[in-house]
Amino acid sequence: MNAANPPGLDLTRLRAHLDRERPGLVGGELSAELIEGGRSNLTYAVTDGTSRWVVRRPPLGHVLATAHDMRREHRVISALHPTSVPVPEPVLLCEDEEMAGAPFYVMEHVEGTPYRTAEQLAVIGPERTRGVVLSLVDTLVALHSVDPAGVxxxxxxxxxxxxxxxxxxxxxxxxxxxxxxxxGIDELHARLAKALPASPAPTVVHGDYRLDNVLVGTDDRIKAILDWEMSTLGDPLTDLGLIVMYSEHPTLEDAPISSTQGAPGHPGTDELIQRYAEGSGRDVSGIAWYTAFAYFKLAVILEGIHYRFTLGQTLGAGFDRIGAIVPAFIDNGLTTLQES
Known part of the structure; x- marks a missing residue:
């Protein structure tokens, strides 16, 4: 941990705010570090030497409207925490932008592993890899079974x-x-609009559901779903399309983007789709559209990150390579639609 203020987080102000809003929560001097791996909102691990928390805030500089809403993230994990859906326990939301330059929220620190690459999965072996990935699908089924009005x-x-x-x-x-x-990106957008499917009944959707946005415990089960910045009520198959896309897109050399494709024991996309269909009872015959939409959405997200990099507004390593990989996602989206 770094006792100095990491970029975007003033520990003195954070401590004063926590002492005021949650007296007795913090027992010692705070230290923090920026958690690497995120491509969008900034995530920090914070500790007082005894307890650990996580702080989330929007990125520095150029922020896309509605894409970095801390209030929504805090609201959805607060609603889901009492359910069977695994989310961190929320601690507090701060909407006073004077505190950190933007709204932020604090949640419990959950122990677990975010598997970001096929190489990381290879270490745990084929049998455990299969269990982890199937658990990802089963947890999505659980999320999509929650009655939104009921929570x-x-x-x-x-x-x-x-x-x-x-x-x-x-x-x-x-x-x-x-x-x-x-x-090709405008063509992909236009073709998706032309082939718009009819949606099933709406559910809470995560919006960026993938293996490195969950924490996996030592029992290979999902301990917490993270990064709810894109969550809303909508078509649940958009989340399934993301799982398929992240499970099939080719590994791109030196690209700082998650890809578990190719890990020994990783279930194929057909099995993942079938697993979801059986667990949820939903018709998944149109999943190709949702997968192509996932490619389009990720291309746009990566282009936004590339744009922030060109303005010098990204923190962490690997952002210099983001721009070069956007065309591959456009091409994959077009190919997926063509093959369907």
Whole structure:
């Protein structure tokens, strides 16, 4: 841990705020470090030498509208914590931007491993890898079985016209970060709009559901789902499409992006889709569209990160390589639609 203030977090102000809002919570001097691996919101591990917490805040500088809403993240984990869906226990939300330059929230620190690469999974062996990935699908089924109104999230989103709005939203996000030519991305957007499927009944959706956004315990079960910044009420198959995309996209050399494809024991995408279908009872015959949409969405997210990198507004290593991998996701999205 680093006792100095990490970028974007003032530990003196944080301590004063915690002492005021949660007297007795903190027992010693705070130290913190930026947790590497995230591509968007900033995440810090904070400790007083005895207890540990996690602090989340938006990125520095250029922030895409609605994409970094700490209030929404805090609200959804607060609603889901009493359910069977594994999420960290929320500690507090601070909406006073004077504290850290942006709203932030504090949650419990959960012990677990975020598996980001096929190499990390290879260490635990084929049998455990299979169990971990299937647990990821089963946990998604559990999330999608939660009654939103029953946990106070009945107004968490507008499910009607969800996919159309998602396409429009991500198109706007692309325009907000467009600083160069990206061949094929407008074609992908247009083709997705033309083939819009009919959505099943809405659920709480995570919006960025993948293996390195969960913490896996020593028993190979999911201990916590993290990074709820894109959560809303909408089409649950968008989350499944993300799992498929992250499980099949090719590993790109030196690219700082998760890919578990190729790990020994990793279930194939057909098995993952079938596992979800059997657990949820939903029709998954149109999953190719959702997978192509996942490729489009990730291309836009990565382009936004590349744009922030060009402005000198990213923290951590590997961001210099993000821009070079965006075209591969555009091409994969177009190929997935063509093959469907």
């Amino acid at each position: 106070g999230l009945g107004d968490f989103g507008r499910p009607e016209g969800f996919l159309e709005r998602q396409l429009r939203r991500w198109g706007k996000q692309l325009e907000a970060s467009r600083s160069r030519e990206l061949p």
